[in-house]
Amino acid sequence: xxxxxxxxLAGGLLLGVVVLLALAAPLVTSISPxxxxxxxxxxxxxxxxxxxxxxFHLLGTDRLGRDVWxxxxxGARLSLGVGALAVLxxxxxxxxxxxxxxxxxxxxxxxxxxxxxxxxxxxxVVLLLLLAALWQPSAVLVVIVLGITGWMSVARLVFxxxxxxxxxxxxxxxxxxxxxxxxxxxxxxxxNVLTPALVAASLxxxxxxxxxxxxxxxxxxxxxxxxxxxxxxxxxRDTLVNAPWVALAPGVALVLVVVASTLLGxxxxxxxxxxxx
Amino acid sequence: MVALTFLLLHVAPGDxxxxxxxxxxxxxxxxxxxxxxxxxxxxxxxxxxxxxAFVRGDWGRSIATGEPVRTMIGRAxxxxxxxxxxxxxxxxxxxxxxxxxxxxRSRSALDTGLSVTTVTLFAMPSYWLGLMLVMVFAYGLxxxxxxxxxGLDADFLPPGARLLDALRHxxxxxxxxxxxxxxxxxxxxxxxxxxxxxxxxxTVAAAKGIPGHRVLLHHVLRNALxxxxxxxGLSLPALFSGAVFVEAIFAWPGVGRVLVEAVQSRDxxxxxxxxxxxxxxxxxxxxxxxxxxxxxxxxxxxxxxx
Numbered sequence: 001x002x003x004x005x006x007x008x009l010a011g012g013l014l015l016g017v018v019v020l021l022a023l024a025a026p027l028v029t030s031i032s033p034x035x036x037x038x039x040x041x042x043x044x045x046x047x048x049x050x051x052x053x054x055x056f057h058l059l060g061t062d063r064l065g066r067d068v069w070x071x072x073x074x075g076a077r078l079s080l081g082v083g084a085l086a087v088l089x090x091x092x093x094x095x096x097x098x099x100x101x102x103x104x105x106x107x108x109x110x111x112x113x114x115x116x117x118x119x120x121x122x123x124x125v126v127l128l129l130l131l132a133a134l135w136q137p138s139a140v141l142v143v144i145v146l147g148i149t150g151w152m153s154v155a156r157l158v159f160x161x162x163x164x165x166x167x168x169x170x171x172x173x174x175x176x177x178x179x180x181x182x183x184x185x186x187x188x189x190x191x192n193v194l195t196p197a198l199v200a201a202s203l204x205x206x207x208x209x210x211x212x213x214x215x216x217x218x219x220x221x222x223x224x225x226x227x228x229x230x231x232x233x234x235x236x237r238d239t240l241v242n243a244p245w246v247a248l249a250p251g252v253a254l255v256l257v258v259v260a261s262t263l264l265g266x267x268x269x270x271x272x273x274x275x276x277x
Numbered sequence: 278m279v280a281l282t283f284l285l286l287h288v289a290p291g292d293x294x295x296x297x298x299x300x301x302x303x304x305x306x307x308x309x310x311x312x313x314x315x316x317x318x319x320x321x322x323x324x325x326x327x328x329x330a331f332v333r334g335d336w337g338r339s340i341a342t343g344e345p346v347r348t349m350i351g352r353a354x355x356x357x358x359x360x361x362x363x364x365x366x367x368x369x370x371x372x373x374x375x376x377x378x379x380x381x382r383s384r385s386a387l388d389t390g391l392s393v394t395t396v397t398l399f400a401m402p403s404y405w406l407g408l409m410l411v412m413v414f415a416y417g418l419x420x421x422x423x424x425x426x427x428g429l430d431a432d433f434l435p436p437g438a439r440l441l442d443a444l445r446h447x448x449x450x451x452x453x454x455x456x457x458x459x460x461x462x463x464x465x466x467x468x469x470x471x472x473x474x475x476x477x478x479x480t481v482a483a484a485k486g487i488p489g490h491r492v493l494l495h496h497v498l499r500n501a502l503x504x505x506x507x508x509x510g511l512s513l514p515a516l517f518s519g520a521v522f523v524e525a526i527f528a529w530p531g532v533g534r535v536l537v538e539a540v541q542s543r544d545x546x547x548x549x550x551x552x553x554x555x556x557x558x559x560x561x562x563x564x565x566x567x568x569x570x571x572x573x574x575x576x577x578x579x580x581x582x583x
Contacts, residue, residue: 120511121563125518126555129540130548210402214522217404218537233405240412247412251405258400 008271011263018257022076031055031067033074034225044243062232062246063239071227072249078228080257082143083209089147090208091201094154099193101155102162103185113159120152128215139222142215146208153204157196165192199269206261213254229254331553337546341539346550349535354554356426357531360447361520364454365509371455372462373498373505379463380470380501381493391463398460403519407453407526414449421448424528450527454519461515465508469501476500503574510566513559532558 021028036042042051042065050056051065059068101112131145165171166189174184209229215221216230217237224231229250236247330337336346375395379388398406415423426446427439434442473479474497482492521533528534532551539547 121514121559123514123517123521123555123559125521126536126552129521129537130552206400210400214402214404217402218522218525219541233408237408240408241416244412247405247408251402251409254402254405255397255400259396262396262400 007263008267011260011265011267014256014260015264018076018253018260019080021073022080025070025073025077029058029067029070029073031070033066033071033227036064036066044239047245059249060243060245062235062243068232068246068249071232072229072253075227075229075232075250076253078139078222078226079209079212079230079254082139082146082212082222082228083205085143086146086150086208086212087201087205089143090150090204091154091197093148093151094200095158095190095193095197097151098155098158098197099162099185099189101159102193103166103181103189112155116152116155116159119149120156124149124211125214128211129218129220137215137220137223139226139228142212142221145215146211150204150208154197154200157200158193161193161196162189165189195268195272199265199272202261202268203265206258206265209254209261210258213250331550336550339539339544339547341542341544341547346546349547350532350550350554353530353532353535353551354558356529357517357520357524357533358558360450360454360524360529360531361516363447364451364458364520365516367451367455368458368462369505369509372459373466373502375459375463376466377470377493377498379467380474380497381490383467383471388467392467395460395463398456399464401457402522403453403457404522404526406456407449407523410449410453411526422446423449424526426530450523450529453526454516454523457519458512458516461512462505462508466501466505469504470497473497473500503570506566506570506573509569510563513562513566517555517559 042053042061043063045051045057045061045065047058047060047068049060051061055067057067057069059072061067062071097112097116101109101116104112127149128145131141131149135141171184171188174188179187212221212228213230213233216228217234219234222228222231232250233247233254236243236245236250239246334347336350338345339349375391379391382388411423414421422445427443479492479496482496483489487496517533520531521537523529524531524533525537532555535547536551536555538544539551
């Protein structure tokens with residue numbers, strides 16, 4: 001019990017701080033992430049240094065003399081935003097398909113489950129690469145692509161729960177009282193499958209952020225000048241030797257967020273299903 | 278999967294012919310080239326033609342380089358199997374060990390420490406972990422090469438040195454992929470063993486006076502391995518996804534890198550073949566995993582037998 005609470009607390013706190021920092025970016029740093037002045041004099045400054053304009057750079061500067069800390073904060077808006085929206089889409093799809101499969105029977109259920117298993121067996125990155133490279137790459141496209149490739153795990157969890165609920169007596173009573181199938185689905189099944197959906201969503205959030213960064217890293221995601229953590233890692237790739245902090249900072253941020261969402265997901269899962277963990 | 282890819286490739290904007298001939302090409306030239314490549318026929322006809330040719334072993338030529346696709350993929354797929362297969366083997370061997378130690382000492386300082394490590398490793402994007410390893414071992418310590426599968430002079434080395442050269446090139450991509458794999462496996466094994474430990478037959482075994490380590494190895498671990506082997510099949514798509522990134526980072530000449538490059542240049546025949554081959558690899562892996570699951574769990578064998 002104690003461990004569970006600690007994980008929930010640590011994960012929630014970490015995510016909360018990152019989200020807050022991203023939202024309050026203009027308050028936390030006075031530097032704009034796109035500011036470039038004298039490129040030659042201000043580029044590749046080490047962390048914790050002050051440039052010749054008297055501007056302090058907490059995490060140093062990149063090859064164009066842009067402040068890494070400011071870019072990290074503003075990049076967080078894009079990375080977290082894309083992750084959150086993508087998870088929203090995949091959760092809606094997953095809850096819809098999972099609940100429908102759980103509530104129906106026969107051919108409808110078999111088809112939905114078969115489709116889910118089929119989608120689950122595809123290497124997600126291959127699909128992502130295809131989709132992302134085929135249309136003009138943009139942040140919106142990444143949201144959609146991540147959304148429509150991430151619903152399967154939600155659907156499976158929701159389906160498992162929905163199937164159990166349908167077998168419960170209160171659903172029978174609702175049916176006996178003349179509730180329509182749609183009403184049973186909306187009023188009885190949906191509210192009860194929200195917990196597993198939340199578990200899957202919080203695990204999926206970390207995954208989505210990681211994949212967004214991956215797509216942007218390969219150049220098929222968010223396009224410059226807009227920058228997410230993935231484009232930052234990609235731009236730091238060429239300067240690993242003389243300016244490792246450019247790739248290090250967004251990577252560490254990414255790992256922290258993914259760890260936080262994993263802890264949160266694990267803790268929620270144990271709280272929902274105490275047999276595990 | 279293959280039909281889906283085909284459809285997606287063709288509804289998407291971006292024309293390989295235009296890319297091949299450049300933006301200033303005359304319309305007549307473009308039309309002629311389209312006809313030569315068969316891109317002007319209706320989609321179902323194109324797909325049927327492609328499918329028939331694929332089965333015959335005629336996978337077409339790369340639009341970008343003119344090289345037969347079969348040669349490209351034939352060169353690439355053993356590299357992916359080598360990298361992913363070795364990584365899978367090591368991930369499971371080490372991961373099961375780590376998970377078992379954690380479950381045996383659950384809630385100790387060691388368990389907590391390992392949990393923190395595995396959660397952190399599991400949270401690392403493969404491409405970033407790869408970059409960090411390159412930074413330390415290739416640029417910092419200069420121990421290992423940063424990319425490729427062999428050195429420039431590999432063909433001129435004696436067999437022993439050539440093997441060493443290959444191993445040195447394999448080291449970083451393999452470690453990157455395997456560290457993440459170990460973390461995933463260890464987390465799952467730990468949870469599976471703790472699940473089994475709560476079962477009544479474990480209490481019975483302990484009550485019969487069987488020593489603790491014996492119960493753990495013969496009763497808990499053996500039963501926990503069933504879901505772990507099932508996980509093997511489910512983890513293959515993720516493994517392949519990881520391999521795509523790792524191959525791109527380390528310029529490892531496998532299917533993943535071929536795919537990334539083909540997608541970037543809209544090289545239809547190569548994308549189609551690489552997707553088909555990756556789907557085949559994953560499905561083959563799934564069969565292997567099911568067979569393994571049957572080998573570990575007699576109950577599954579009986580169900581399949583009659």
